Amino acid sequence: MLYRKATFKDVETMYTLINAYAEQGLMLGRSRNMLYECLRDFVLAEDNGEVVGMGALHLVWDALAEIRAMAIAPHATKSGIGRSIVQALIEEAKTLEIKTIFTLTYQPGFFIKQGFKELSKDQLPHKVWKECINCTKFPNCDEIALNIEI
Template identity: 65%
Template sequence: MLYRKPTFNDVESIYDLVNTYANDGVMLARSRNTLYETLRDMIVAEENSEIVGVGGLHIIWNELAEIRTMAVTDKVTRQGIGKKIVEMLMEEAKMLGVKTLFTLTYKPGFFAKIDFKEITKEELPHKVWKECIDCPKFPNCDEIAMMRVL
């Protein structure tokens, strides 16, 4: 398994992977535009020249960042690929000086295994919600908020 920063050539594969889960209602959709804009935030897992996993680290504010766009293709789930991606994003976060990570997820069990704790959405700073206005579920967010102190 090769873990690396994505390139422009990976955007279509990332788009397909993320939106497969979004179509099943277990992840928020991401537009191609958003993926291009956040390409530098991401890490991909590649196997046999195919993108099989992705995750992103999005800086929100001073010492606060979000783990987002987490997806691993069904054919390689439960092999530690998602965990490895999150661990790599956490290392990157530490190098940047991030002290707190959070995620909004429909898969709290995955994040709980890597020491994220469930919190109420009200515990997150208002700055976190600036992109929510564009979400089709706004203002009725049903994702679960989780946090981890680094």
């Protein structure tokens, strides 16, 4: 398994995988525009040339980042790829001197197993919500907030 940063050639694969889960209501969809703009945020898992997983570390504010757009190919779930991506993103956050990582998710159990703790969305700084205005679920977000101090 190769873990690497995303490149422009990965965008269509990323778009397809993320939005397949979004169509099932398991995560929020992402536009191609968002993927291009945030490409440097993404770490991908590649197995024999096939992208089988991804996640992004998005910088939000002073020493605060979000793990977002976690998606693992259906045939590769339960294989530790997601856990490895989260650990790679945490290590990247440490090099940037990030102190807190949060996530908004429909899959809280996965993140709890990685050491994240559930919290009220009200505890997140207002800066977190700047992109939510464009979400189809705004202002009625039904994702669960979790964070981890590193």
